[in-house]
Amino acid sequence: MTDAVPDEGQSGSEPETTDSLKAFGEVVKAFRKRARLTQETFAPRVGYSVPTVASIEQGRRFPSDDFVEQAEVVLDAFGVIRGTAKHLTRKPGLAKWFRQWAKLELKAVTLYTYENRLVPGLLQTPTYAKTLFEKQLPALGDDEIEAKLAARVERKKLLTDRPHTIYSFIIEEHVLRRQTGGPEVMREQIDHILDICARRNIDIQIMPQTRGHHAGLDGPMRLLETLENKWYAYCEGQENGQLISDTKVVSILQKRYARMRAQALSAEDSVSLLQEIRGAL
Incomplete structure (x- = not known):
């Protein structure tokens, strides 16, 4: 996007x-x-x-x-x-640069996501996602919005279809305080995240605004581990994405993510902050 x-x-x-x-x-x-x-x-x-x-x-x-x-x-x-x-090979609404990563996600045993721009796609409600698509520039047609929303909803099934995959999400606090789509949309979105927090294989941590510096300031990142214990990383910009397999670069990003997990709020404290943010809406 x-x-x-x-x-x-x-x-x-x-x-x-x-x-x-x-x-x-x-x-x-x-x-x-x-x-x-x-x-x-x-x-x-x-x-x-x-x-x-x-x-x-x-x-x-x-x-x-x-x-x-x-x-x-x-x-x-x-x-x-x-x-x-069953033999269709193109995911609806996915850009070319994202498809290889999307295929890897389908069989990942570990999936880490750090996001500082908006709620990660796997955690988005349809209403939140639709708001993003409707506000996109250049403007999208109704069919394009429908295709992209279908892709988002389909991809979210990873969280339920792969209960043995270990998921970790680190989200910047300001992302959750931004009223994307208005208070009602964000209340629904935060309620959805709180529901997901209850799942045993999913950790969601909030990076507090009071943290003046942390290891992820270079930008969003994703990391995953395959069944063969091979690690990959993915970084995305405005109109491109980069799948990273170089072990040295992946190792650097793993170290940064590990440091961020220590710098972010604990899962329990993150739930408390989410409840506080929701109550203020």
Whole structure:
């Protein structure tokens, strides 16, 4: 994202299509024609607009899980549409530079995130995320916002789908005090973070504003460990991201993150501060 949305590799343009998306679109189109439906008659049956159906059939739009299921049922596709969807290779709404990291996240056994700009994507509520997308510059179209929001919601499933992964988040206090979207949006967002704090495999720490200096002042970072115990890092700017595999650089970032964990509030004190911030909204 560009800030308004600097997190999760969100660019202002729609990512390019892939062969798997084109193939999926052709399958949907073939079954639609087999059912003797036009795009105009098919779209309301699956609950999507005609332009959305057209984009999916042309391989320019990543289909949601709901679209896949509705198309399978409406077109009586013998499981072909569901089966084809399993082989789609492009994540919706993800910028090119973020996709390799997103793939690594899916199998990470350890995932660390430090953020000083906004609530990390894995912790965002849909309302908070939608606010960021709606305020992004250059402005996004409704379809782009929908695609990016779907990507964000899909990626958040990591926290529930991988209960044995160890997650650590360090967030700057000012991020939580900024009323992004207004008090109501932030109350919902902080309530969501408080709920996540209760999970045994997730640590959330707040870096207090009173901490005059800490080891993360060079900017946001992410670190992850794979099943093979290989560590990677990821850093992102306005319109680019860098996946880091150099062991020396990763080691430096690990040391900085470890120092930050000692410099931030404890998990228990972070919960107390979150409750205080929420009460002041």
